[in-house]
Amino acid sequence: ATRHLERHLPPRAKILDCCAGGGIYAFHLAQAGHTIFAGDIVPYNLKLLHAKQKASPLLADIFLSDARDLSRFPDASFQAVLCMGALYHLPKAADRELAMAESLRVLEPGGLIACTYMNRYAVALNNMAEDLANLDEIMGFLNTGQEGVFYAATPREMEDLARRAGLLPVAHAALDGPAIFLFKNKLLSAKGLRAFATYHFTVCEEPDLLGYSYHNLFLGRKA
Numbered sequence: 001a002t003r004h005l006e007r008h009l010p011p012r013a014k015i016l017d018c019c020a021g022g023g024i025y026a027f028h029l030a031q032a033g034h035t036i037f038a039g040d041i042v043p044y045n046l047k048l049l050h051a052k053q054k055a056s057p058l059l060a061d062i063f064l065s066d067a068r069d070l071s072r073f074p075d076a077s078f079q080a081v082l083c084m085g086a087l088y089h090l091p092k093a094a095d096r097e098l099a100m101a102e103s104l105r106v107l108e109p110g111g112l113i114a115c116t117y118m119n120r121y122a123v124a125l126n127n128m129a130e131d132l133a134n135l136d137e138i139m140g141f142l143n144t145g146q147e148g149v150f151y152a153a154t155p156r157e158m159e160d161l162a163r164r165a166g167l168l169p170v171a172h173a174a175l176d177g178p179a180i181f182l183f184k185n186k187l188l189s190a191k192g193l194r195a196f197a198t199y200h201f202t203v204c205e206e207p208d209l210l211g212y213s214y215h216n217l218f219l220g221r222k223a
Helices: 002-008 024-031 043-055 093-105 120-130 132-144 155-164 179-184 190-203 207-212
Strands: 014-017 035-040 061-064 078-083 107-119 150-153 167-174 215-222
Touching: 002 024, 002 107, 002 167, 002 215, 014 024, 024 035, 035 043, 043 061, 078 093, 093 107, 093 155, 107 120, 107 155, 120 132, 120 150, 120 207, 150 155, 155 167, 155 207, 155 215, 167 207
Parallel strands: 014 035, 014 078, 035 061, 078 107, 107 150
Antiparallel strands: 107 215, 167 215
């Protein structure tokens, strides 16, 4: 994901990471010279962010965040918004639409939004590899995308969500490709991992391969 972000972000941008998790992207981008506001809805993740900030004070702000309500920020406050996690923790379609709308509200015109999502096809295949006894349940999951508190979209569904929001597409890329299946079967040596990375970075934006990746990234610009 960082490769795609670095390729498309403007230099020294003001960025909102509205579901920052433990801060892997927030601190990486802050080190690169961007101004980062990092929020998360999980108290444990906030503790991680504050601990990292204490050791390396790089972030502009850390706050409790719900991607569906970014009212602490006025309209067009950021040059980029990272919504990299919320969409697969919101099983209700209305909540996903609201998270997207809020991200776009605080994004300035022409700004970049980065959305990650769990890919339904790869999740189903992974579950099948783990337990064939639940095949009927897995096939049902293919119709709904819902698995407990998680939601897995399809690549086309992500593109439709972005289109309805009025986004101009920038990139749609597989983040891990078939790597999860290779790791599961221990097929990759250190040399094989390097070879796979070379292959993956070459083909990760091919539309025909998006369905095989467990996690995908969509980048768009606000019109």
